């Protein structure tokens with residue numbers, strides 16, 4: 001890294017405080033200073049809040065993304081044949097798509113290098129889910145990451161220290177200074193990590209609704225558009241789907257429960273809503289990877305990879321390669337033996353009109369399936385198995401969900417929270433697609 005002329009952090013804070021716009025050199029000075037530790041947290045925090053309150057223009061956002069991306073290693077996978085494609089989801093409750101689509105897409109000949117995060121708050125994380133497979137390791141050297149991608153076409157790991165280190169520092173500060181929900185910061189944070197992976201194209205699943213990070217559809221649209229346009233500005237083919245996260249996805253919430261449901265999906269027995277979104281995202285990735293010339297063809301290829309068993313075989317290969325015990329995924333019921341369980345019953349008869357995804361996510365966290373603080377340790381087997389979905393008819397006393405965990409210690413609190421997630425009435429809220437829109441090439445499909 002070449003030495004930059006040193007900038008006084010106070011001047012940068014002043015400029016943002018007074019509504020000014022920073023030059024690329026000034027942004028680079030800020031990012032370098034945060035990464036090296038030369039800018040202390042209190043000044044970085046003041047800068048974040050001033051930017052949050054007074055906004056950042058497009059050029060500043062591109063500059064911030066560029067500097068955060070280059071704060072660490074940027075992988076070059078160009079010696080591995082094929083267009084490398086990843087997917088990023090803004091996170092949800094029961095969102096297990098990465099685990100299902102990575103082997104589907106890889107088995108269709110598109111290399112999938114995936115660097116994922118852990119769950120925080122009411123949403124789960126892909127790393128925690130994968131690590132609930134006994135023995136599965138999400139840590140490896142960059143050399144092994146490249147080798148595995150070249151040899152089997154798919155690799156799923158956690159963020160390493162040298163990928164976008166500026167984001168690690170800034171995200172931790174944003175988290176404690178109420179400056180997370182700001183689109184330029186979110187876009188720079190997500191893309192700096194994804195662009196560092198060495199991908200050629202990115203498919204985004206931007207969620208809205210009670211279980212999503214962005215609850216309002218309008219804000220989620222803005223985020224999808226910003227992320228997609230920004231990805232394209234960095235020369236990567238980027239497409240976004242806007243999906244509904246008001247209700248949990250599928251029936252399983254929690255790490256091992258979601259792996260077990262993903263296994264069903266890979267055997268062609270997955271819940272309709274999970275499969276709808278997974279197959280649509282897979283089709284986008286197959287097209288972006290240049291293996292299909294239309295989304296219809298990509299969809300047929302994704303479906304065929306499941307029905308032929310190729311997606312399952314690729315998943316077994318991935319699990320074995322990363323040290324996971326094959327017996328656990330070949331017979332997932334064995335891993336659930338001996339765990340504590342408690343049924344949740346319907347309080348009245350009627351039709352389930354709504355299941356609030358955020359409450360279900362919080363109940364799963366209270367069981368130990370997620371973290372309240374970064375340092376918390378998750379119980380890999382803890383979670384919730386829903387027996388109903390919106391539109392189901394129930395009689396008072398019917399089982400509508402089951403709590404599962406390694407021990408029953410936390411069942412009381414989780415049960416009282418979970419029972420508030422279900423609305424039972426006479427109205428049905430069913431039959432609508434989870435996929436609300438698609439954004440690519442500067443346009444929405446259904447504006």
Ligand code: URA
Pocket residue numbers: 171180185186187189190213
């Ligand atoms: N996810 C990220 O990686 N960064 C954000 O800022 C928000 C969500």
